[in-house]
Structure formats: structure tokens, C-alpha cells
Amino acid sequence: MLQIKDVYASVEEKDILKGISLSVNAGEVHAIMGPNGAGKSTLASIIAGKEEFELTKGHITIDGEDITELDAEERAHKGVFLSFQYPVEIPGVSVTNFIKTAINENRKAKGLKDMPASEMLKKIKEKADLLEIDRKFLSRSLNVGFSGGEKKRNEIFQMAMLEPKLAILDETDSGLDIDALKVVANGVNKLKNKDNAVIVITHYQRLLDYIVPDFVHVIMDGKIVKSGTKQLAYELEEKGYDWIKEELV
């Protein structure tokens, strides 16, 4: 589904990604791990199409279609979803209004009419129940005054509503206590199926106890230096990243 071929990227003239290749198939869960500053979040941004990040070399394709020249919203229309590490606040715009706008903009891009209100309501109710989201939460201004857990739950709620092909979870576990982590992970697991794929970006193996990856990749200094299975995550937890560095030398 997702093919990343020899991608180099920089931000403000500084090279961050230095030749990343990755292949993700439908139905798979991939974990991307690595120390701070290795380029994990840059990889997420470059897939999502954040403007400040410049792809200097390489290609990214979704279902065979090159998306490297597309705007962020066009990539979203192709089914790319990014759960933000730091979701932004939009005062005065309710969670419901925001997701309604997002859904209808995605439909518009596909040449469909706005989703009928009754259908929208039904869907919102269904997904809110799935993620144990309180009805009152839906009328609050987007991310304004949300706790860390509420913000991340809201991200997963949007994912549930938009039903993306490819979901990238950028440090979704940061700022969550164990109960919130379980709820969020549970939500992701319920949304996972044979037709979509998930990339989990994380520092720690903790989240991977709940969202179990098929593959684990380690990024260091802008390159994938090691790939393996879930077992690799345990090794990293136990030994840190230094042994990989040593191995590389």
C-alpha cells in the first residue's frame, strides 16, 4: 500500500532523512522506533505532506500512485491520516463541527455530496461509543482545555470517523497514563482491519504491548538501521539503542 523509496528530506536546509525505504502492506502494523532526533516525526510529516519539510530525493507512493507532489489535503483525500503528537486548538469550533467539515471536504474531493445529517449523527454516535467518548465532549471547542488523554482520544476519534487507509500514530502514547493508553490502543485495534495499515511511531515499547506490531524498524540518524519483529522492541527496551550503534560500527 505504502512504498517509501530512498527518501531524503530536509527542514530549513538541514538534512534529516538520509535514504529511507519502507514498504507497508494492507493489514499490517509497523512500529518505528529510535532515539530523539533520529527523524521519526520527520518521516511522519513527510508522508503527510507538511510544507516546511522538503523531500529532496526519492518517492512516496500509495497504492502505486506517486504522492510526493500532492498537497497535504490531497494526501488526506487519498486516505493518509496522521494522529498528531501535539494536536492544535481551534477555539469556537466544536469537535463535531470540525469532523463534520473534514468528512464533507473528503467527500467533496471524491465528488460526493455532503453526508446527510442523520447519517453523520449516527456515525458520530457509533464511533464515540466505540472509543468511550462522552457526548458532552463532542460539543467542546477542538482541543481547547483538553487533557493529554482527551487530545489523543480525540485524534483516534477522528481516525475512526475518517476511516483512513493508512494511519500514522505519532507518539500517541506520550502524555498518557496507563488507563488512557489502553483506551486509545483499544480504539486503534478495533479500527484495524485487513484493508488498512497502521504505522506506530514511539519511543517506548509500552504502547506496543497493546498495539502489537508485525514489524519493528529502528531509525537512527535519518536511516532505518535495523528491522525485525516485535522481539526487536523488547531488545531495545532492555538494552537501549547503543548496542545497535555498536553493531553498525
Add this chain to the structure above:
Amino acid sequence: MSKYTEDDLKKELETKEYEYGFYTDLESETFPIGLNEDIVRAISKKKQEPQWMTQWRLDAFKVWKSMQEPQWANVNYKKPDFQAIAYYSAPKAVDPNKTLDDVDPELLAMYKKLGISVDEQKKMNNVAIDIVVDSVSVATTFKKTLSEKGIIFMSISEAIKEHPELVKKYLGTVVPTKDNFYASLNSAVFSDGSFCYIPKGVRCPMELSTYFRINQAGTGQFERTLLIADQGSYVSYLEGCTAPSRDENQLHAAVVELIALDDAEIKYSTVQNWYPGSAEGKGGVYNFVTKRGLCERNAKISWTQVETGSAVTWKYPSCILKGDNSIGEFYSIAVTNNYQQADTGTKMIHLGKNTRSTIISKGISAGKSQNSYRGLVKINASAENARNFSQCDSLLMGNECGAHTFPYIEVKNKTAKIEHEATTSKIGEDQIFYCNQRGIDTEKAIALVVNGFSKEVLNKLPMEFAVEAQKLLEISLEGSVG
């Protein structure tokens, strides 16, 4: 990545012309340019006014001659040459009896372009409308329906003739002829406007609306609105304004006076969309307006304004809370883009006991514009237990615009409770990217953020106009963030 750049957006904005910038070729009668006593007399004569009215104008003119243009506002513009303006212009074909069937077909075509359907559509929306083109009122609808309730809704010229006792009693009582430079000028030369009287205890069954249009080149528009809500009555009033796109600046100096007698309530909403000038800051309307309301006992006046047009705006809709327990409200959204300048806000003058006022001001600046809130909250010694809450929020787009807040508070009674909150924020690239990532394009993302920011005020508009105002905000800000 080929991202939609600021340049692309700018180009698009340039091609997105002011929607109402057309000129209608109406045969007009226009006075020669310049202002002197003879012109003032001629306007009065043209309108077949009684002697007292002519004298009232002449007195105002005398005062005006001795006055200076105010300089304190945070705006810069070339001062208009008051001798280079024509003070009266009227579409010739207007029938004095003004039934819609008699109206010039060109005029009707113009209304259609403006999106005003004077007959069926507004009937369904339950809005009675008075239309002022250049200097005169050209059509007032629903007079009959309204008159059954005793409501008077007509042009002020007609009112001077048909209800002189009401006009004489109230005209200039809230905004005196010597109030300020522009108000004095307006008093001397106003050519038309709307008049409305709601009798005791009557709840006006429909929205009343005035639509102002400057059509003719080189003319100033000086309309006068007088609205009286008698004891225990209620009325909701809306005014809208547009003008053709012209390279030269046009002057608009209106006066609006509201009188809410005991237990009455007036809701006055404005959607101001005068031509703002070109993207390079050429042309546009100078909007110098004096709006004030007087509240008697238990009365309430609520001003709501959505200001998106004009090159320069100087406007402070105010409330004099004279009666005990009276309430004043001001809800404002002021948008400036390109080279627009706005200095707008309100004055809440607390005289009576237990008077309350609320000010919610939302300023949105984009392009190279300057947007200022200027407000006065004054609690007189007589105003026991007065309360005010003010909130001024500014939203900036880009790095070349300015937002300014000038709140003045004068308190002469220790029992007063005053709260003032202010915030300044900027539409961030992070907000835009967040929306983009959810499939929402940049234009729509800005609209979403702006509407969220303005929500508290948009909610105060009558329903049928809230949607219109929301669209107007989106159009005004199109292409303002890169």
C-alpha cells in the same frame, strides 16, 4: 512539493473582485459639487421640507463650518475635500408614491444583482425592507402589513412630512447637531434614510431592514436613521451596505439614532460591506458614522455589527444607559484586509442605577491592514451598582497587519463592577496544517478558524443574516494567509 504559495493566493485574491462593484446606469439628478448655505437650502427645498427642518439644517451647517475633522483615530488617509463632493444625487425615475410597480426596471435589475428581491423572497423571509440609493429612499416594502400594527416604517423624508411631530420630538436628541464633525455635516445635508416608530407594547412581527447603496460617482452618502421604540415594544432592525468599485474614495457619513423608551428593546444589526478599495489600497469608501442609542428605564439596546468593507472605518455604536436597570450590548466583528483601516468600538455611558453593559469585540486583521478597537466604559456618579463586561479579541493573519486595543474606563461610583478581558492570537501554520491533514484545504481552514473566532458575535445576528455574514467573512479573507 508544489504547495499553494502566498503568491498564488494573492493572485487569486486579485482576480476575486468585489462582488458588488458594478455600477448601474440610472438616470440621475445630481447637484453641483460643493457645499454652502444655498446647497443646504436646495436640499431642503428639493425634499419639500417644512421651514423648521430647513432651519435645523442651517443651524447644523453653521456649527459644522466652525468644526475640525477629528484626528485622534488610529487611521491615516487623505482628508476628503468637502467642496469636491456632490451632496445630493437621486435616481430620476423614482416616483414620489413609490409603489414597486413604478420603480425603474434598471433599479429592479440592480436589486436583483445585489441579491435583494424586493417582493416575494423577502416576504417569505419575513423582512420588510427600505432601500436607499445614493441620496434617496427608493422603495419601502410591507408598509401596509406594518401599519396595521401601528408601526411606521418609511423613509425619513416622508416621515418629516407625514409625522413631523415625532421627527421634531426625537431628531437630534441622541446625536445632537453639534455632536461631532461628521454628525454635524450629516445633519446639514442628509438626504434620506429610514424612519421607524414602534407603538407602545407592540412587538414588531418582522425584521425591518434598510439597504444602502452608493451608485453615483463623486457623491457622498449621508443617510439619517431614526428609530423609536415606544414603551414596552420590541423591534429587530438590520442594515446592509454596498457600493460600486471606484478608484476615488467615496464619503459615507451616516447618523443613526435609537430611542428605547421604558421597557422597550431594540436589536440593531449591521452588515457593512462598502467597497473596501483595491488590493493596492486604491479607492474605497470612507465610512464615518455616528450611531447612538438612548435607553430609558428597563430598556435594552443591542448593537451587532459585522464590518468587512470600507477603506477607512470610524464608527462607535454607543448606548446611553439613562434609565434605571437599562441594558446596553455591543457585539462586533471587524475584518480588515489589504490596506483597509478600521477604528471601531463602542461607548457605554452608565447614568441610571443597576445599568448593565456587555461588549464583545472581535477584530480580524489580514494583509497590510490596521484594525483598532476603541471603547469607553463610563460609570457616572449616579449609576449605583453598574456593571460592565468587556472582551476584546484580536486575530492576526500574516506578519504585515496590525491589531490595536484602546479601552478607556472612567468610573465615578465605587459600587461599579467592571471586567475587561483581551486576547491576541494568530492563525498559525500548525492550525492550517492540522486542518489540511484532515482533508480541509487552506481557504476552508481559514474560514473555519475565523468562524470559530467570531462565533459569539455571529450567534447574535438574526438567523437569516448569520449565514450571509459568515459567507461574507470568508470572501473578505480569501487569500489572506500563505
